[in-house]
Amino acid sequence: MGETATLLVELKSSALLKDVSLQVGLPAALAWEKAPAASSFTATAGLTKQFKATVRAAKTGSGAIRVQAVTGRGLPFDSDPVGVALTAGDDAAGSFLGFRKGPQGVAELPRDAVISQHARAYEPVGTEKLPVPFNDDPDHAPGIQATSCVTGRWFYNIGDAWFPSRNFEVQVWDEDSISDDLLAVGVTDGNGSFRFCFENDDGLGGGGQDVYVKFVAFNQSWSIVDDGDDPYEYQFEVRPNIADGATLDYGRRIPSNPEHHLALRAWETANDAAAWTPGRCWDRDDTDCRNIGIRWPLGNTARYVPGDDQIELPLLTPENPWVVAHELGHGVMDDVYKDDMPDIDDTCREHVVTRAEKPACAWTEGFADWYGLVVVDEPNQPGFADFENHTWGSPNWDNGPNVEGRIAGALWDLHDPVGEPPWDRFQGPEPGAVWETFLDNHSESFEEFWRQRGADGQSAGQLAALFQNTVDFGFRDGLTSGSEISVPSPNPPGQHNYRYDTQFRFWSVVAMRPPTAADYELELYDDNAMTQQLARSVAGAGTTDFIAVDSNVDGRVLGDYYPRVVHRLGDGNYTIEVSDSGKILPVAGDQRVMGPRDVVEVWDHCGSTQTRVTVTPSDASQDAELFVMSSAGGAVRVRTDSIARSVDAGPGQPETVEFTPPGFDCFGIVLINKAGSGTYTLTVS
Template sequence: MACDTHAIGNWSYTDQAGVRHNGMNIQVQVRDLLSGALIAGLTDSNGRFDICFTAAQFTQLYITFKAENALWRVQNGTDVYNWSTPVRANPVAGSTVNFGSQFPGDGVRGNRAAHAFDVGNDAWVGVPHTNGCWDPTDATCRQLRIEWSNTGADGVDFYDQVANVVHLFPRTPDAPMEVMHEIGHALMDDVYDDAFPSTAGCPSPHSPAQASTTVCAWIEGWADFFSLAMNHTSEFHFLNGTSTDFEPPTWATNAVGNDDVTEQRVAGALWDVIDPPGARSEIWDQHSEGFGAVFFTLAHHVNTTLSSFWSSRGTDGFDVSDAALGSLYQNTIDYGYRRPLVDGRGQFLPTFTHPAPPQNFGLNTAVQSWSVVALRPSSPTDFDLALYDNRAQTLHIGSSTLNDQAVEFVAIDSNLRPLGDYYPRVNQFKGPGTYTIESVMGFSTLQPGSSTTIHLDDSQVAAVQDSPLTAGVPVTITLTPKDPISVAGLFVMGDDPGNPSTFVQNRNSAVASAVGSNSGGQPVSVTFTPARTGEYGIVVTFDNVGGDYTLTRS
């Protein structure tokens, strides 16, 4: 029998702050008090419903709103929360029966149950699903069950792995982020096909800032992150009125345990993977992607730690390069991060407390010329610079360890040494403080009897050029600052073609050098006679500010 009559209206609830919300995807049942006839549908994204039925079947018409659909429900034992309207008698065929604005009629109890149901809806809207299930790999959907009662004392919410039920205490629906946290556990158990990681040894209750184990940190960190992601915020709001912002903590945050054994670090790392790059002017986190990429790996592998998840992420073809590793490093989790150095772009970095963890970088030489990695510390901080030939940083090839605040640098002769990747490391000798680090390659050559102008801004540390010199022929090289406050150093780097160990050198190995006076603005000059014929590297260091310089060979 075709439907000929419509029941319309709106469903909403009021949250703990007195704000009214339209309820989406709650079940709406058109019922008859006498015959028991029933036709059901769901509210739309605005909490509206429009259900078509046959008037002849209904003489005592009313509506029941039930906190259940095929994918989640809120229950008290075996009873699913529901609310019914008064009876409307004898609907007229072809008419539209408007039930108007409906909401729970049982006060706080009903609003909390409806709120918990709506948190389930927020999760459903936020989770990518291609098969109509929470788990995109399932052929049969599991219904998320949320157990809640408005009576009794508050305690610790939990997810029952055996019964597959989220348990909430009376006031918890007033803290939707805590509800979402528990849904995060249920979601992990669902996509893991009940192979939920063991919680043995996990502290209970636990503090997000407390170091525990890699497994515990993964379980709880995922649930924290899930709540952040679904609520589109880095700030977690708790039932007791407090909140924790997962964005700011980094290496200097001593109140939070470090590494992937700490729940807050894991959650913060995952958040930084998906949040906009540089959202808080963060130093290492410059990556951003959608939640869907993170969820895909969760749903297609059973991982018990962040480390194994990261490995699976790479298997799935998602970004595990330094660009993404920086998001983890921002949260003190170092899975081999090497911050990329881009030619000619100085990077200003703080180091927080002393001793600070080593900071590792990566670069690629691209031209057959001399290249330089240079570091300028802030006073009175002192740093040491080391250079490695492999990503694991086990093949040490050069270092600079001056005992003052001068610019440290290591020079590479790519005229003789093959082009490729290098990995600098900065260790803090004393501090705290800041430094600027830069990788720069020589794209030009200083010929006999010529001069060139060099311009660098304050973020840059050094410049380098090749210059062909002949054994036994004296040469003078002069650096003239145009700015009266500029202080610079001039170094001539030469090596032995028959000795590969000389192809990487620090400033103390220069065949000739001169450093400007502290008064600044004075030319610096070197005159010397080369011992060998070859391409020499002319390195200029900028000890305080950038500016314009003239480099002359005579």
Template sequence: MLKPVPLIALVGAGACLAVTVVPSAFGTDAPADAAAKAGTCTIRSADKHSEAPLSCLGVTASLDHLPAVGEQATLTVDVKAQADVKNAGLSVQLPPALRIADKDDGLTAPKKDDFGQRTSQKLALAPGTRTVEIKVKAVAAGPAQIQADISDIDHPDPRRAGHDSVELTVGTSKGSTDKGVSVSKGRATKVQRPGPGTRAPRKVTPKTPAPAKAADASAPAANAQTCVNGTFRNRFQSAEGGNWEAKANRDEPVSNANVTLWGKPTAGGATRKLATGMTGNGNGKFNLCYTPTTSTTSVAWVEFRTQAGRMWSVVDYNGNQYATSSYALNNISGTANLGNVYANEGQSRAWHALDTLNKLWWNRGSTTNCWASSEQDGRCTPITVQWYPGSTDGTYWTTNEDKIHLADNDPDSEHTTVHEAGHALMGKLYRGWWPQVSNCSPHYVNRASSASCGWTEGFADAVSFHTFNDTTYYWGNGASMNLANDRSTSGIDQGDACEARVATALVDLWSQVDGGWLKSNAMMARNPQSSFREYFVTDRPAYGLDTGSKARGILWKHTIWY
């Protein structure tokens, strides 16, 4: 058995990406910058564990001091370039707790929405550092995050992008503001009514069992006399539907999240767990019922956690789940409705990542109630994502801890989250075994690496494309690239050492030959592969999957031939 090795899906330095591309992959004739060609760019903002490529663009954001409510501070944004970039885009976003009081003339007029204020500027960059200053005023107390992004608009390559953030907890009096944020536990965000941004649900929900409930979960009692219900929702920003200047604002229900009803049956009594359950799939609804021992319950509230049954979860830096609590209900009896309860805004990305994994769960291609057919009911292993505000620990998954690490803005890209989950899924199909992968650090989606790297990364890309029924990859900063290809596509290397070719060949095989990926996954659970060649030439015919003229025609279209 080959020794398992860490699998790292690349994050563009500062851009928090899961796959890596070069400018020529965007179908332009513009040559890559000389510095990038020579490999002399050295900017890195990702964690040491990431195998991110070094970037030619970087950005840093800093405050001259930490303002309390009513005070102003100077935000300095330094853009560093090690190459000529004719059309760079700088985007700065402030949270609702901060406001732009004054700014450099080149920045656009501030735009305000539920996520705060943002401003942007297009820059023509030469090697060196450009500085932009913004006067900000603190207007509300609590956790706050400032974000800055720089990217090459014409060539959104992770080697030509950067991301940075500043986290602070705004205080109410001078000197009371602290560095960093603590958002693992928080109250629900107050929202007057659902806003725009809800996407149309999938027209057909695959008939797959729901994730197993937590061990202490219980269904509402048949003779329950008191119930608390409502809908759990999340407001977040999505790279899907956005661009370098602004991401798409979304307001959507959270599916299959664990929820607990806590309360004190009598005034002054001890807090008790009254009922547990999960939010509804696709609608976020919950209805928690229990049989009271008194005519009224003194106080009760609902707590939501970033865990779906026992099948997947999102944890913070310390490995703890995020929790959002509703406001308290007093002296309740019968049925009480909380209406729309919104996830704490500081936890928004954690809830987005949790709900993104729900999209993969319902179409995961397993013959059991586990993530993979290699696991039997009752012995399932979960998928765990670690994320926290300002994180540079991403983007990757490793075999030794079986955990996905997402950097700060990674959850904004659902394709990134599912790409990493694709690695975890392959690890489960292979029962913990992993092929010896070579020449994969770094790797680029449109360039040949090795047959083993093309296979493992191509499969993860294919999982993302299969989940969202597309071939467009979205990065956490809002940039995107359509990776559809055929024999006439330029800028993408040919053959099975190129992950883009493997990914698109796989999704075409699944959709046009296999009738889905259920049989393919079952085959992978029986016989692990080290390359796409082994998958197609050896294992598909042995398992009874077609490798005839139509299947070979698909490979030929994507420049693969055996």
């Protein structure tokens, strides 16, 4: 009290920033002797700046100094807020960094406090592992005793909002001169309330129980501990000689140290995590639940320490529930993996959400990232990443299965209700089979994890959700006749893979229409591994590539085909479509309505006489191309193999092909919709 101390703030900037100010907030116990000169300065990239100030202990008590560098532009230009806990006492021995050990104080909830409700429903954690009531009072009166009860509620705040603190251990004690008796034990309910009853007999001559209550930051699955590893305790005043049959109401209580509301906030994140996590324990298959300790406040970086089954949490980290839940995710993995975490090394310490890491590091962090997202039910984490909205070509993101943010985004897209075009179209249950695979296996990488999913993870929809997050575990987007797919440039990654299955012993065609100024190519493979190439269509920029297959010849049995779109030049959306409808072009002609996204239609025409086919558009926007394909040179034919074509007439104009078969055969009449929409009318003569 009354003495001064030097406060040194070090600021390191990773970019050149102008007009930076340092905001330093002092707790009630401290006052400025000399404030730092810390407004409107320039921070240089890579350089450390020091600010010196002097503070004086003005009152006794605990609190925190909070420091943040702000630019007026928000994240990511502002620094994270940083806090230091401290206690000012009457003398030097009672003054130190950190909060004092032993029972913490409680205060009344402000009378006008408005109580908010938690988003996540309450799930009782039970009373296992809590201490059992005991009584060493001598000379209990025989027979049935009168019962008395104690009730109360437990709250914390986030700014102006007040929340009930749930599943918090409550101990009801009787204060005795020698040793106190534990009368009742339990946890707060979904409203932060408790009500426990006990025999109101304080032993011979003792009268009624002399009651006090302790809230203890411990239950069977998690705890918040001080630097002596003891769970924090918040202790109430003693109410002596409670009357028989009375209910003692302690009313609505909060921690008296305003900084300790952060402990209750971290507590609530653990409560949300436990409520979300399937099963009674963190590991659903455990019977003896592991307790994950949260050591707070400690250090400058949140981390999980596998050897201690403990999270180390800096003072202000509870303000970011996703970070707390991320660290809990490490704890859950450590539990499920039987204390055998994936083999990570020191390079993982500097991991960044959007950057590629070693596979074990990316999997460990990516799983924890995802666990954090589902617990807080929010994929956008400013200052870290928007885990939902990123895909191929997103700026500042690395690609592939060894980027933690891609892993978290992929797992998220497997169950979230919001589907981003073009590939997040899967929505499974949360957490669904992903959690079963996690519980049943030990994985050193996301790739191994996915292999362990087996057939369960191989649906095109799931692989598409992964592909949206730049993870390609053999994705072949499914094409069905007449259902075109329109997606961005195949670059990055450079190519897109597809699959279709022929249904008819006729001509079928896969066609890819690039943007006017871009050149992409179309390849066709016979096998899922895409090693057996059947054909390659390499028309120039703006020209539709197509590959036609005659399923009648060369032993082309009906079955699976694998088209690939390869990037050559330019950028922009392309459209790919398969036509395989087993249609004969009637002698009387045919009609086909084609929308702006429709690309291809094919008819078989069988005969041996000279034939003339004309396609006439109904709309001035429509630009047709007409081809005749023959399997005389092979069953798989590309655009340039056509035996007749008509492509040069402009929009709104008819195209006509004429051909003379050498003998009876079935030809493929291929109509490409180069542009526009309307009805094409085909006439045969």
